[in-house]
Amino acid sequence: MSIGALARETGASVRSIRHYDEHGLLTSARASNGYRIFPPTAIQQVKQIQRLIATGFSMTEIRRFPDCMRLIEGAVSCPETSEIQRKRLASIERQIADLERRRARLCQMLAEGTAPPLD
Structure with a gap:
């Protein structure tokens, strides 16, 4: 999915999504035209990143979180x-x-x- 489509699906700005991607919080590939493309799972990831940011966690802290927190939309906690x-x-x-x-x-x-x- 394109970055624009991901932004529409999540309510996040294109700029925020680029920021998340540049900080290693999302995984993207490059299309032949050089544009970022994201897997469908990125929708849940972006929503979860937004939730974590809204609770006061920094990008650095979120990047250190295990997959149980970063990749699962709505995850509230995991032992780590x-x-x-x-x-x-x-x-x-x-x-x-x-x-x-x-x-x-x-x-x-x-x-x-x-x-x-x-x-």
């Missing part, structure tokens, strides 16, 4: 990825806690008209 998923969740939770502290400080500043002391 559980630890990195837990670490990502802990990182997100730390970010949320930090944002909540900042929000509270800003709310206090607005309510009192002064800056609260640093913790």
Whole structure:
């Protein structure tokens, strides 16, 4: 399938698909005209890559994931990825806690008209 067809099937941009391919997350071949062509399985792969990116994983991290995570659309976990998923969740939770502290400080500043002391 052409890159345009893959983009239409997945909702991903052609640019994103090229990016995934260049980072080794997809497998493509070149047609005689030099255009990329993708196997039908690329539809599920692109959708899974988009899900992983949406949960905060980088291209480098996704590239290290085993096939059980990268190639199966909707795969939520496999034994080899559980630890990195837990670490990502802990990182997100730390970010949320930090944002909540900042929000509270800003709310206090607005309510009192002064800056609260640093913790």
